[in-house]
Amino acid sequence: MIEKHIPVMVEEVIFYLNCRDSGIYVDATVGDGGHAAAICRTLGPDGFLIGLDWDGAALERAAERLAKFKGKFILRQRSYAGLSEVLEEEGISQVDGILLDLGVSTLQLSDPSRGFSYQQDEPLDMRMDHRLEKSAADLVNGLPQAELSRLIYRYGEERWARRIAAGIVSTRKKSGPIESGAALAEVIKRAIPAAARRKGGHPARRTFQALRIAVNGELDNIEAVLPQAVTTLRPGGRICVIAYHSLEDRIVKRFFRKRSRRCSCPPMVPCTCGGDGELIRITRKAVRPSAEEVRDNFRARSALLRAAERSVLSSEEGA
Ligand code: SAH
Numbered sequence: 001m002i003e004k005h006i007p008v009m010v011e012e013v014i015f016y017l018n019c020r021d022s023g024i025y026v027d028a029t030v031g032d033g034g035h036a037a038a039i040c041r042t043l044g045p046d047g048f049l050i051g052l053d054w055d056g057a058a059l060e061r062a063a064e065r066l067a068k069f070k071g072k073f074i075l076r077q078r079s080y081a082g083l084s085e086v087l088e089e090e091g092i093s094q095v096d097g098i099l100l101d102l103g104v105s106t107l108q109l110s111d112p113s114r115g116f117s118y119q120q121d122e123p124l125d126m127r128m129d130h131r132l133e134k135s136a137a138d139l140v141n142g143l144p145q146a147e148l149s150r151l152i153y154r155y156g157e158e159r160w161a162r163r164i165a166a167g168i169v170s171t172r173k174k175s176g177p178i179e180s181g182a183a184l185a186e187v188i189k190r191a192i193p194a195a196a197r198r199k200g201g202h203p204a205r206r207t208f209q210a211l212r213i214a215v216n217g218e219l220d221n222i223e224a225v226l227p228q229a230v231t232t233l234r235p236g237g238r239i240c241v242i243a244y245h246s247l248e249d250r251i252v253k254r255f256f257r258k259r260s261r262r263c264s265c266p267p268m269v270p271c272t273c274g275g276d277g278e279l280i281r282i283t284r285k286a287v288r289p290s291a292e293e294v295r296d297n298f299r300a301r302s303a304l305l306r307a308a309e310r311s312v313l314s315s316e317e318g319a
Helices: 010-017 034-042 056-065 080-089 106-110 136-142 145-156 161-175 181-191 205-216 218-232 246-260 291-296 298-302 312-318
Strands: 024-027 048-053 073-077 095-101 233-243 279-281 304-310
Touching (some): 010 034, 010 095, 010 233, 010 304, 024 034, 034 095, 048 056, 048 080, 056 073, 056 106, 080 095, 080 218, 095 218, 145 161, 161 181, 181 205, 205 218, 218 233, 218 246, 246 279, 246 304, 291 298
Parallel strands (some): 024 048, 024 095, 048 073, 095 233
Antiparallel strands (some): 279 304
């Protein structure tokens, strides 16, 4: 059975985005349209939403869910890494709010044909956008051992990365390519010590996370979109990001911190510290979902929400 995607921290998103009825908003990861529908509900006759997702199937579901808001939104099949370009194409120069709800949706995870799962006998794919060049199977069966180990360690924060990479390479040699999620999960299970298998969730979780991040270039995309988001926000506009693991959250946290620093150079000398106070952090610490929400929605358990506002001052100074 395919589960439904339940949007995470919807009330918090509307609150932190400071949704106004005449605002223009971007939902850069529109997915199944859960947050987008909530944003559309707050919009008056002049309000508008642009929804992006690089997964065509997700956009179809979003279009259905948003049908009742016809005329209030447009959807585009694009990566959010091209945010500025998409907005330029649409003739939009500034927006009031941008939402990024990172990661994969429940439907992507549970659809066996997408190959995200470690329980399925389906091909190991993990591409959120079918136009991406390399699938998870290409990486697992093509990368040299040292690179595999590095990838699993870096993107999975997996302490047994070396053993797992060695296990993958020896299986490849002995029995040929590893084709399915279930087969890879089995290799991982065998590679790590028995005691470690019993702790910290499914033993393959971290490796699968690592492959997903690598296949989809997830961290690079986040790095790419954040500066574009800042320049497209109008002064006073807000960006709200929901991350699902520490690697994603760290990028957002550092970026918000860096861009909210004010210049500390002495007056009359050119600035070398790079602090221009472009952003004001609205959340000091990441906001977590309530215990109640986590109970009702498994995907919410690891959510970390951060929000920042484009400062009025810096855009005046920069003008
Ligand atoms: N907020 C949505 C769920 C988002 S799930 C809802 O309420 O329904 C995350 C979505 O981000 C997925 O649909 C995934 O395809 C999309 N995504 C991930 N990386 C992306 C990228 N670089 N560009 C565009 N969409 C991306």
